[in-house]
Structure formats: structure tokens, C-alpha cells
Amino acid sequence: MKIGTLGSVATFAGEATEAMRARHAAFSAALYFKSMEDCWDELAKGSVDAVVLGVERTGQAHHGAAIATHGFYVMDMMALPLLCNLYVKPGTRREAIRKITGHGSIMQCIPWLDQHFPGVTREKHAHNSVAAGKDVLAGDGTSAVVGSRSLTQAVPDLELLAEGIDDGSLANWWLVSAKPYFSEQPETVVIDGAFGPDGALGGLIAAVQDAGFRLATIAGFPVSHGLSTYQYLARFHGRGERAKIEAAIAPFDARLAGAF
Numbered sequence: 001m002k003i004g005t006l007g008s009v010a011t012f013a014g015e016a017t018e019a020m021r022a023r024h025a026a027f028s029a030a031l032y033f034k035s036m037e038d039c040w041d042e043l044a045k046g047s048v049d050a051v052v053l054g055v056e057r058t059g060q061a062h063h064g065a066a067i068a069t070h071g072f073y074v075m076d077m078m079a080l081p082l083l084c085n086l087y088v089k090p091g092t093r094r095e096a097i098r099k100i101t102g103h104g105s106i107m108q109c110i111p112w113l114d115q116h117f118p119g120v121t122r123e124k125h126a127h128n129s130v131a132a133g134k135d136v137l138a139g140d141g142t143s144a145v146v147g148s149r150s151l152t153q154a155v156p157d158l159e160l161l162a163e164g165i166d167d168g169s170l171a172n173w174w175l176v177s178a179k180p181y182f183s184e185q186p187e188t189v190v191i192d193g194a195f196g197p198d199g200a201l202g203g204l205i206a207a208v209q210d211a212g213f214r215l216a217t218i219a220g221f222p223v224s225h226g227l228s229t230y231q232y233l234a235r236f237h238g239r240g241e242r243a244k245i246e247a248a249i250a251p252f253d254a255r256l257a258g259a260f
Contacts, residue, residue, distance in 0.1 A: 074176055081169070098121065105129065105146050116162070184242050189258060192257040196228055209236075215235075218234040
């Protein structure tokens with residue numbers, strides 16, 4: 001099976017993909033794409049069977065909307081520490097830094113950056129942290145980049161300025177596939193559905209709990225119709241039978257998007 005992710009093996013996503021591949025022997029070496037949008041597009045086109053992306057991170061919005069939009073499925077999930085570092089072009093003076101770049105992990109480093117670089121501009125790179133690191137290296141020595149412990153594998157001339165600047169933040173990496181790969185006896189289920197203000201969402205949560213699974217997290221995404229109506233992606237933990245879950249959600253406008 002083909003697996004894809006963001007950037008390169010030296011990004012946070014690349015590190016997570018290698019950890020996911022160690023758990024799932026069916027996947028060959030990873031393919032890397034420039035942006036998260038490219039990852040979703042390649043999965044939709046069938047270029048890869050699955051992608052690994054950081055769907056949940058400390059201090060950031062849920063990034064799972066495309067799972068609902070495209071009807072994708074969740075095969076697995078893995079929470080990993082980020083362990084962010086700060087890198088600069090060699091010779092950069094700390095007091096000369098006017099911009100700090102990176103990808104989503106900048107958000108996990110805000111308290112540290114506020115303390116050590118107050119007032120310095122933070123800018124999320126449009127693509128990934130490796131591309132951001134290359135821009136810093138090619139720059140004039142007034143910028144720094146937040147990146148993974150592996151970043152210097154891809155951009156070896158960067159110089160480490162500070163380690164562990166994310167205060168122990170975690171990212172929840174989801175293995176997302178175009179086709180369902182369900183366990184018959186799952187411990188985690190993911191359910192996708194559109195719900196309005198009529199109380200049906202509460203009924204779904206109660207029905208799934210009766211089937212042996214308690215709500216762990218839920219994210220809502222805007223839709224183009226209805227007041228107080230959202231597309232929800234809910235994750236439940238427990239132990240039970242997939243058939244009972246499917247029977248429980250059958251009366252609702254929902255689908256089983258993951259059982260593992």
C-alpha cells in the first residue's frame with residue numbers, strides 16, 4: 001500500500017509517518033507532498049492509499065474537515081510529542097531576529113516565543129517546515145524557523161538555537177484512507193454526520209454509548225445550509241462490535257468513518 005504525508009521525512013509529519021509505518025507493515029516507503037491540501041488531493045485522486053496528517057494539536061483547530069468533505073476513512077491514530085526546536089542561519093545574532101517562521105507547530109510554541117522573542121513577527125509558511133527552513137537558510141540572517149528534531153537532515157546547514165520550545169505539546173496523527181479498513185472488534189470509532197438543533201446529535205451520542213463507546217472528542221465544521229447546523233466528526237473510545245455501532249447509528253444522518 002502507498003502512504004503519503006507532508007514535506008519530507010524531516011518534518012513532524014514525516015516523523016509521524018515513519019512511526020505509523022512501523023505499526024502497519026503493509027505500507028511502502030512514504031511519498032511526500034508540498035502542502036496539506038496536496039495530501040488530501042492526492043488521496044482523492046488515488047495516488048496513495050492513505051495519508052498521515054496532524055488532525056489534532058495543542059492550541060489549534062481540528063484539521064479533519066476533509067475527512068467529512070471527501071468521505072474519507074480513519075484507519076488509525078497516534079499521539080506523539082512534537083519536541084520543537086528553533087533553528088537559524090549560521091552566524092545569526094539572537095537580537096537580529098525579526099521573523100519566526102515554520103508550519104503549524106508555531107502555535108504550540110507561542111508561550112516560549114512570547115517570553116524569549118516578544119513582539120517578533122510569527123509567520124506560518126504556506127507549505128511545510130522544511131521549505132520554511134530552506135527560506136531561512138537563504139535569507140539575510142534576520143529570521144528563524146520552528147522545526148522538528150529531524151529538520152537538519154533535510155536542511156543540514158541550519159544551526160540549532162534552542163531545544164524543546166513547545167512545553168511538551170502533543171499532536172494526534174491520523175492515518176486517513178480513501179477506503180474503509182474496519183476492525184470487527186474496535187476500541188476506537190469515528191463517526192461523521194450532519195446535525196442541526198433538533199437534538200439528533202445527542203441521540204446519536206447516547207446510542208453509541210449504549211453500544212459500548214463513550215464520546216472522546218468532537219469537532220464541528222460549517223455547512224452551507226441550516227441554522228445551527230454543522231458537519232461533525234466525533235471520536236469514541238470503548239470496546240464492542242462494529243455491527244452494533246452500525247446498527248446504533250443507522251437511524252441518523254451519519255456514517256461510520258473509522259473502526260480500529
